[in-house]
């Protein structure tokens with residue numbers, strides 16, 4: 672299969688995954704190429720994301736609901752080519768109901784801009800939607816209960832690349848508790864056909880600024896994959 676055919680095949684896979692996310696399990700018509708390339712899915716994706724947020728509601732499915740102020744659903748462009756997935760909200764995120772708005776969030780924003788993107792070009796979410804008390808690590812039962820929501824967000828957004836931030840996000844998305852971020856970061860994984868790049872969490876980088884360059888090398892690999900010019 673040539674490069675062009677492989678790209679068309681990848682596009683078709685994404686479209687079929689999108690229909691699957693809508694609950695459609697067969698397509699009764701064949702689409703000519705010219706018919707589908709101009710379809711704008713953004714309205715539908717917003718509806719699907721709004722529907723998912725409604726389904727989460729005032730969630731009490733796990734014990735983290737007891738102490739949270741606000742559910743942090745996620746934000747960004749529903750048509751994003753790039754999706755960042757973190758661990759769980761911190762204090763500022765819990766206060767504001769938005770992901771990555773504290774000091775670590777400012778660092779993430781700077782990183783996104785260094786990549787030549789804007790924060791509203793990408794989609795940002797966490798695997799856990801409510802703040803764990805004292806910012807402790809989320810527990811296994813909490814991850815297991817909340818994980819379905821990030822899975823659905825990924826299915827709806829269908830980014831071209833996912834970046835997981837930190838160990839817990841990586842282990843949770845890949846459903847593999849033995850992955851070590853220090854040994855695997857910088858290497859592409861695959862989540863349901865989507866390339867996934869693990870890198871350090873910005874909060875870790877604030878504590879260990881000497882490792883920022885490692886994250887930047889990871890981002891450069893993502894930029895190459897997305898064909899974003901490196902300045």
Ligand code: SF4
Pocket residue numbers: 727730731732733734735736742799800801813816817
């Ligand atoms: S962390 Fe997730 S499952 Fe638990 S209460 Fe919050 S939204 Fe619900």
